[in-house]
Amino acid sequence: MRKILFASALALSFIACKENRPENPPIVANAVDNAESSVSGSLKESYRSDDxxxxxxxxxxxIDTNLKTLDERVTKIYQDSEKVLASYEPIIRKSESYYQDAHQKAVAIKDSLLKKEVEQQIKISKDQYSLKINNIKELIKKINTNTEAITDQYTAFKIRKTLPEIQKYQNAHPLKTDSLEHFITRQQNLLNELKNMK
Incomplete structure (x- = not known):
């Protein structure tokens, strides 16, 4: 009997919730549909977006041609950075890989004198190559550091530029507590009713 009463009460509460929906449309949908911010379109489309x-x-x-030009320049510098590095990194990587493989094979040589001789030759060649590309490695490192700095600065710029927009959106759609408080009261009433059932 108790199970039937509980199921009935639960069903009635769901029906009551459904009946009240037209009076209180979802806050998020209203906020997005009625947004007065200049970015209302993106807010509506990206309600569940991660970014x-x-x-x-x-x-x-x-709407801002200066911003668009800046964005194109940043995108171009990223693309050009990849192109510039693409012609250096594979050569360096292959050379380093070669010396690593040569060392491993030299270690496997059983003749100790021959092993020592070959290892010495590998070391001389590797040291010479390292000296030759030392400046190039420093320049590549500088390019990567600059790319990171550009990313940081542009991210900070985007945040500063979009903060006023989200604030406009928030100010245009203040969230009131009425619906929430009313719903909590209904929940509490149902809870009390269920507790008093015998």
Whole structure:
């Protein structure tokens, strides 16, 4: 009997919730549909997006030609950086891989005098190559450091540029507690009712 009463009460509470939905549409849907911010379109499309900053910034790019030009320059510097490094890194990587393989094979030589001689030759060649490419490695390191710095600065810029937009959105859609408090009261009433059932 108790199970039937409990199931009935639960079913009634679900029906009551469904009946009240038209009066209180979801807050998020209303906020997005009625957004007065200049980025309302992106907010609506990317409600479940992981990266709201890029979504909002993309909207700003559509209306600000200076921002769009800056974004194109940043994208181009990333692409060019990859192209510049692409012609150096495989050569260096293959050379380093060669010396590693040569050392491993030399270690396997059973004749100790021959092993020592070959290891010495490998070391001389490797040291000479290291000296030759030392400056190149430093320049590559500088390019990578600069790329990281550009990424950091551009990320900070995007955050600063989009903060006022999300604040406009928030100010245009203040969230009230009425619906939440009303629903908690309904829950509490049902809980009390269930506790008093015999």
């Amino acid at each position: 709201m900053i890029d979504q909002i910034y993309a909207e700003l790019l559509k």
